[in-house]
Amino acid sequence: MTFRIGPRTSQIIAYITLLVMTAITVIVLFFIIFYILKNGIGQLTLEFLTDRTRDMGREGGILPSILGTLFITIFAILIATPLGVGSAVYLVEYTKGGFIRRIISFGADCLAGVPSIIFGLFGFIFFVITMNLGWSILSGGLTLAVMILPTIIRTSEEAIKAVPYTYREISYSLGGGKLDTIVRVVLPSALPGILTGVILGIGRAVGETAAVIFTAGSSLGLPTSIFSSTRTLAVHFYILAREGISMPKAYGTAAVLIIIILAINFIAYRLMHRFIARYY
């Protein structure tokens, strides 16, 4: 006698299995966030956020790391945004398929897949040593700019593509040139989508460790110029946790990171939705 499961039963079993597996994924995610916040939120006093780091991180706050993260991220965004948006504009508005388009897309796709430790190696040998910029905010920012470039290119490309063609035709019919149309019509319409890409780029930059630890270093001093070495929040957290310097401070730093990431994802989500509601 062979035992066969009927289609209805298999449908029910499959549904329950998929539901349980998806639920596990979601629970794991919320557990990670909840666990970090539960253990870290008590550390988040004004003093922790605004004090210098003392005794390698056992005492004091995380002000140098907050500033370091801020400066490196701003720097990376300032470089990557014009390059990324420019690339996307060229891809959508100036190429009609063909070799150039394929090679630019291939570059962006491959760059998106490059692991952060490779960016760390590259930034170290190219910016820190060959260009002699040393371990600095500048080297770290440039390395991260290269790293987040594909995110910004891809998101901007989608955003610019979504702007209806009629907008461009109306602009041309009013006598606008190609550049005028792009600057005055296409880019403003695509702005929320482009901003989503920039914000996702900020998220990647803030959470990055391997690419910045070998380019910006791990100095705990307050950064004074773009040539200062600095230690970002993620790097500080890594050192606190791995070397077992201070668990409470590690949880506190992790909580700050998680809160920033949550805020960034929330903003990106809202912006994207407003954009989608407008054009799709």
Add this chain to the structure above:
Amino acid sequence: MKDKIAEKLLLFIAFSAILSLSLITFFIFQQGIPLIFKAGLGNFFSLRWAPTRGGFGILSMVVGSLMVTIGALAVGIPFGLAGAIFLAEFSSSTIQKTLKPVIELLAGIPSVVFGFIGIVILVPFIREIFGGPGFSVLAASIILGIMILPTIVSISYDALLAVPKTYREGSYALGATKWQTVVMVLLPAARSGIVAGIILGMGRAIGETMAVIMIAGNALKIPGSILDSVRTLTSTIALELGYAAGDHRAALFACGSILFLIIIFLNIIATRITNRK
């Protein structure tokens, strides 16, 4: 005139990604490849890693990277596919709209946070239940599996959604249940997209560094079981780059070159598969 200049400038900017990729390729290889020939292939693919005393064998790390990657796929593929199928076929649009950003949030969590969760929860748990040091292939596989989930889910989800509606309707009209439709119609139709997602997830797992360093134990030998400590190519680079000099540093770039070749190879396969349609 203005338009011509703008076009030239934009073309120049548009090459920034491919230019960066070329610079990365050039500098990593230029630093690493000569060492491979200097040491000799026999030495380079041996088990003896003593880079300050002429031992440049990366075999145990290559095996280590492969083991944690296969482990990550064993965790990531079933959960990733389940998530994608559930989202695309078994949930209402409200659930889709809530779950999709939640899974994207998982992609945004920094790798150091995953590593930390590994240290404080997963490693003690494995030590308690299965014995051994806890810092192990198993711990790294589970954490990496979670980390590559969002990649597999979102690419497979897009692939499933891209299957024409008529395929589903045809299947239902023949009396198939939803699950039968998924297995017999949708998964085969979305196969190339799903494979591309898995390959990209594989690339993420093999390239992940900080989370692996924190939980894999980093012992320099080929692990005998999944409860043993393991060291990957990426961990070696990150652990030793801070103090390496001369041939030692070159050897780390050689590790980077091998890693880079693997990643580019995986990316080219993934792009090929996606563009075939």
